Amino acid sequence: MTDKKLMKGNIAVCHGAIAANCDAFFGYPITPQNEIPEKMSELMPQHGRVFLQAESEVAAINMVYGAAAAGKRAMTSSSSPGISLKMEGLSYIAACELPCVVVNVQRGGPGLGNTLPGQADYFQAVKGGGHGDYRLLTIAPWSVQECYEFMPLAFDLADRYRNPVMVLMDAIVGQMIEPVELHANFEIHEYPKPWATNGARGRARNIINSLWIDSAVMEDLNNRLQAKYEQARRHEVRLWEYRTGDAELILVAYGSTARICRTVVDMAREEGMPVGLLRLISLFPFPEREINALAKQGARFLAVEMSAGQMVEDVRLAVNGLTDVGFYGRTGGSVPTPAEILDRVRETLHKPPVMSTQARREVS
Amino acid sequence: MQKVYSRPKGLTDAEFAYCAGCFHSVAHRMIAEVMEELDIIDRTIGVCPVGCAVFMYEYMACDMIEAAHGRAPAVATGVKRVLPDRIVFSYQGDGDLASIGTAEIIHAAARGENITVIFINNTTYGMTGGQMAPTTLVGQKSTTCPSGRDPKQAGYPLRVCELLATLDGPSYIERVAPTNPAGFNRTKKAIRKAFENQLEGKGFSLVEILSNCPTQWKMSPIESLKWIDEHMTKTFPPGVFVDR
Incomplete structure (x- = not known):
């Protein structure tokens, strides 16, 4: 230590x-x-x-x-x-x-x-x-x-x-x-690099x-x-799930935005809203299977990012129409506040899902 | 009978795909001879350009890296900095070195990077079909200046040796014209010196070889040599610009 x-x-x-x-x-x-x-x-x-x-x-x-x-x-x-x-x-x-x-x-x-x-x-x-x-x-x-x-x-x-x-x-x-x-x-693993162009001494020449x-x-x-x-x-898929077990709405975020979203999850839970966080660590490879599995369990998603909506496209591809995927983003150097994300969480949970649980079961 | 001429060990068995009379073949062979003479084939890493010499890695018997267009001096810098006891050279044409890669060559020279640069100036983009190059002479025709290079519209040719000679970094800069036996010998000596300098740790060395392009110039190889002597050397005079 x-x-x-x-x-x-x-x-x-x-x-x-x-x-x-x-x-x-x-x-x-x-x-x-x-x-x-x-x-x-x-x-x-x-x-x-x-x-x-x-x-x-x-x-x-x-x-x-x-x-x-x-x-x-x-x-x-x-x-x-x-x-x-x-x-x-x-x-x-x-x-x-x-x-x-x-x-x-x-x-x-x-x-x-x-x-x-x-x-x-x-x-x-x-x-x-x-x-x-x-x-x-x-x-x-x-x-x-x-x-x-x-x-x-x-x-x-x-x-x-x-x-x-x-x-x-x-x-x-x-x-x-x-x-x-x-x-x-x-x-720290040492990887042999027999392909390296470091001088062809005692071996055939290498070409990069x-x-x-x-x-x-x-x-x-x-x-x-x-x-x-x-x-x-x-x-190589790496992610971190926070309070997703019983979540009806899962925030998806990475980097500093994921930290903000963790705060939002706790605030939402205090209000009794079943919200969780999927924090992406690997962005490529993208956790397609993991998100799809959560979608099959009936969770809805809200992608939060400091962009006009980029990662949300991969979330939608992973969800593949099984459930709703919302988006909240800020751009140009503006950082989303927990309060404004929480507003979007309330709004999202207030609306009924586009697909019923029954319909989702039939699809999956 | 004594054998006085054979394939240098610095070349592979691959046949050159260059046009008849093209100086790329001459320059390749001279580099190969120098590597053999200095016994450095197994510790040399060459960086080749985009252009007609893009396949140089097929011909040289040493390790080779194919760089993006113009970036060879940066790639060579990366190799040399992590393997300072190896010999690293870049081989670049005029489009590669004097146009798209101008920043890379100037800064490698300014740093006094301990590498060897062989610069083939044939005043044209040979591989892409004979377009205007940064070294195309005033009045010279190309596929993108069909009535001849007009300085009012297309500016003037870039003199790389003179430009780099203003810097404190380079150790050796020479322009050669291998259009006759004396020029041929001068070229071989210059290439050898540019490699020897690196072995001695002297720093950046560049040899500009005034070269021909019989195909795009639409001349016979013999006519192309005359054209170098009569026209190119007026804008690009051969000589030693830096030697320290």
Whole structure:
């Protein structure tokens, strides 16, 4: 048991990366993630590792590409507009099946937006983001403790699946200060990387490439990627259920919004309303089966996010028409208050469900 | 009988798919020879571009990475920073290095990144069909400036060596024209020096090779060499720009 320290989520990300044996960090300044490159410029050299401030987010992700191709654990961090610039590189990295970690401390958008919290990069994170059929494994911490603990998890997932992993945060999670225990209660696995381009000494030369002129070969790569994502769907779904056992209405949220929703659940329960929370930890893979099972039990859903309605689409796909899925969102850097979500909860529970319990049984 | 010419060990057995007379074949062979002479094939990582040389990974006997268009210096930086005892080179055309990848090459040079860059300047986008390049000469025709490059509309060609020579970072910058035996030997020497510098830890080295594109220039290989000497060298004079 180590002592708890007070720190920002962004700083905890850095300690998590060090604990995960991250070999190289390449980044570029953008608010609200600047504490990450700043702290990494101090920590990485202290641990004999590589820190480099790149000339752009485009260069940073391509430096990550090179370091990952060389067989090292590499990462970058940015915020929404900067993450858009990394999408070309991420498509290449996914196509080359290279591991890396990207932290997105989301801000208000679109465009230059503002430096306030947002969750409107959800589609970009979980649907691929760049060109072509690929996915980023995406996990979303909701506390400073998790900002620390999810970095070793992210690097492990990246190496295990040979795929880029996105740690999707927002300005609240990155900037808030909480006590964190910088423990070492995780195993750091070493993954053999016989594919790495680190010099062909005593072996045949290696090539890292995503150009396949023959459509059959290119399709084989796509099939291999999709098989990998199917494995992830089976094994890497992570979520946390709170008071869902008897809930008639389940809030679905992630990151800082899920923290607000936990408060809303307690407030609703005090008023006697049967409300629960499904907090998503993995956004891709999405907990499709779990949500579908809850829908079959008769629960209705209310998706809450700092966007105009992105995650709610995946909830609706998972529910597949079995029950009602409502949405409450704020955008542009505005954060939903517990009171306004509670109003929506009251309103939702006051209305009769579109489908009767009997009808739902017949469907399922 | 003594064998005086054979395939360098730095090349694979794959046949070049380049057009007859194209300097990509010449540049590839020289890099392969240098890797063999310096005995670095098994510790070299090459980063190839988007363009005609996109298949370079088929031809070189060392480890190779295919980069996105223009990003080779950033990818090479990533490799070199985590594996400082390996030899890392990028190989880029003029569209790749001097247009879409301008930021990456300038900053790799400014950092004095200890890598070797081989820059093939043939004043055109060969693979995509002969469009105007950042190095297309004033008045030169291309598929996107069919009546010749007009500076009023399309600006002027970019001189990469002169531009990078203003920086403190680079250790060695030279432009060569392998259009005759002397130029050929000069080119090989320059490539060798650019790799030796890296072995010695001197930092960023770039060799610009004035190259031809007989196919898109619609010339015979011999005519294309004359055109380099008579026209290209006026805008892009060969010479050593930095050596320190």
